[in-house]
Amino acid sequence: MQIELDSLMPKPLIEVFSWHSDIWRRNVCFESGKRYQLDAPSGNGKTSLINLLCGLRGDYEGDWRIDGRSAAGYDPIDWCALRRRRMAVMFQDLRLLPELTVDENIRLKTVLTETALTPAPASMLAALGLESLNGRTVGSLSWGERQRVALVRALSQPFDMLLLDEPFSHLDADNTGIACELIDQACRERGAGFIMTSLGYDYPLVTDQRLKL
């Protein structure tokens, strides 16, 4: 998968955009085998970019393409298929279903994609210390626990590109390390890459390119 940005600019940022950016209003290309970390303080459009790249917002100037095809040409069904098969997303606000249990939240994804996964969701939950919380509703978990559930859900599907929006913001160092290992493993298994936004911290995760947003 090849994602090319062509002078892209989210509309809400047009008025305020005044800083140096490697992404906005530039020509950038993300390739599925590679790993990108995008650093920026808050307010520079990290979440906007993630939502834009998975088709959840269409309010932008310029153009961007997936495998040469303009994103403007994708309809809702195309986007859904893309998110189901080729692009996994971990949202900053997690977007879990609080009334469902941990297990149900994960299964909501696995019953949709119907693919055998490595690493298996159960083993990822176990690695992140969530095994005992399996039957609890997500609403009853702490934010840090929820963040780990959201990461497992994002990794429980096939993808060419993984979009991570500040994925470790509420994790301690140990869990961040385990999460990085799982991300690394899942990407290697799939031959996929990731685009991860962060506030500029260093994580135990090898990246091919760090860009300033």
Place this chain on the structure above:
Amino acid sequence: MSRNAANRKQRRRLLNRVLFSGRSRFQALAAMTSFVFGLVLLLVSLNLAIGIYRATRPDHGMHADYLIVNKRVSIGGMLTSMRPTFSEREIERLRAQPFVVDVGEFTTSRFRVSLIADPAASRPTDASDDVSPAAGIGMEMPLYTDLFFESVPNRFLDIVPHNWDWTPEAPHVPIILAREFLNLYNFSFALAQGLPQIPESLVGAMAGWVTISGPHGERTLPARVAGLSDRFPSIIVPASFMRWGHDQVARQRPERPSRLIVKTGRPADSVMLDYFSSHDYQINSERLRAGQFGRMAFVALGVVGGVGTLFVLLAVLLLILIYRLQLAEAAPRIGLLLQLGYSPPILTRHMLRRCWISVSFIALITAGVLTVVLPAGYRRLHDLGFDTGQTLAPGTLIAGVAVLGVTTLAHWITIRHAITANNPGT
């Protein structure tokens, strides 16, 4: 169960939990109950109305479609000895009415007719087993009576005996007798006089000699009852015999008809009844009673059906509103499912499937109630004299399917709207 099927089942269960978490379940159940109630009212009244319509329609055995019409006999007419006959013009005008399918004239004999019931008459002409009991009746019941004959065009007969085409060479004159006459004899005359009752199966063997006489002489021929009619309160002979009799002994044309038989497509038509009363025509109202009752039943069933339709309409509205409420409650979760990659077709299929299950459930319960209610309705109609048969009319089935179809369609539109409204990025 294959892995895929298990997966799908799990997915359906999860989606149901996410989308319909049960807060409006009781409301939906109440709406479905009133829906079933309305649908039953609508379909039962429709089906019974179709049954009554069929029963009172032409070509059905109730004979409400054949009316015998005559003019009122007035005192003025009695004094002036003017007979209340129908002129050519009056018949043409009647024939032109929209409710009239066909008009036939009764031809009344202008010669005298007398009958002697005589067992000897049957012997040379009929060798069937019926002969001897009939002969016995004849012997026990020596009967002489003055009679009259009428004839009508063959197309108006409810039974046409096999030897009805009479010629002067025929072994006997076939006669069709009103079943009423036989009943009158069996249950009134025979009982009062101590005479034997005659079963219908032996009527065909009742035979005798008919004598017709007029200014130009007299003829005596063997005659036999060829059948019983429910349609004519009269004694009917073949038209060919009637012509022959007039030629032979009366030597004059028959009079203008004083009675007509009218075949109508709409026995319960008020326009028809108004027409007859405004022209001072009388009709055999007994026959019309079923038709008039049918009209009343139509009105009653119309009211019930109207209430049912109203119920169905309100229930569909309620169902849709509740469904919209459910989907509005689920809107953020629909949006989230779309974000996770549950595409609009997947979600639509899932929700439609659920809707289908509800609709099938409604259809099943309605069908169950109908199988109990409809036979009771038929029994009631049967008691009232309607031979409607016990069938589910195709019209009823179509109406039921149409109502359920429209309901499904309305749900589908609601679903589409909910999904489009929650599509991210648009």
